Amino acid sequence: MNDYRDFFPIKRLTTLEGIMINETPLRIGVGKEPPLGAPVDVAVYRVGDVPCIPGSSIKGVFRAFVESLATSQGTITHSPWDFTVMDREAKEGKFCIICGIFGSTHIASHVRIYDMLPKDDENRIKAKQTLIKTSVGIDREFRGAKPGALFTEELIVPGIEWNFKMDIINIKTFPQPDDERGKLLRSLFDTLIHFGINIGARRSVGYGLIKLKECKWKNYSLEDGSLNLEEEGVLK
16 A cells, blocks of 8 residues: 555646447436426436536546456555545555545545546537336346336436546556556546446446447656646557
8 A cells, every 4th residue: 555645746747539329228316305397216417408527426436447457457546435444544554545636535636537528519419319218127126027016117228428527636647657557547538549448327227338449548757837738649
């Protein structure tokens, strides 16, 4: 474990901008209660009248995936809700590598992930044309349909292109990582490009598969109080 409170000074800022595409139906819900007047029991999250994928949802999925990668390599991690461990880490000045990337109650996140909206008018129109699916709850004890548990859910259709934007602070990830945090983030992006990651509801049945269709990165360094572009490239 290391002390990852390395925010000052800002030595490196990496920005990523690209396009995500949901290859399967997607639902990021608004909670247990649908908006007033909604024609469904479970509605998708919107900004105004446009479906949106919150940055917080993306960050949560990214964190869980990177944590699984780190654990598979034998790295000790902990739940983001284990406050006792996080208090101890702060007291000792030694944080797990996941907190060193995504933050905790005692250390700020080294990444910023922005809300994703459809990339243009064509995709906004398509995203608004959601699917309405009738589903039924399952009784796990009897392994069958649960009486009276019929509900309707709203789904975003496959094939929507979303604007993706993310910042990485003081972790070298591109073109080649120089520490374990950068290597984990690079593995995350390789997975997004080649296989995709599921986000939102109904992941166990394949919903919410998002892939990184295209993405450009830029590395900036801080010199004389201003950020200067050092290098840039395209993720493949």
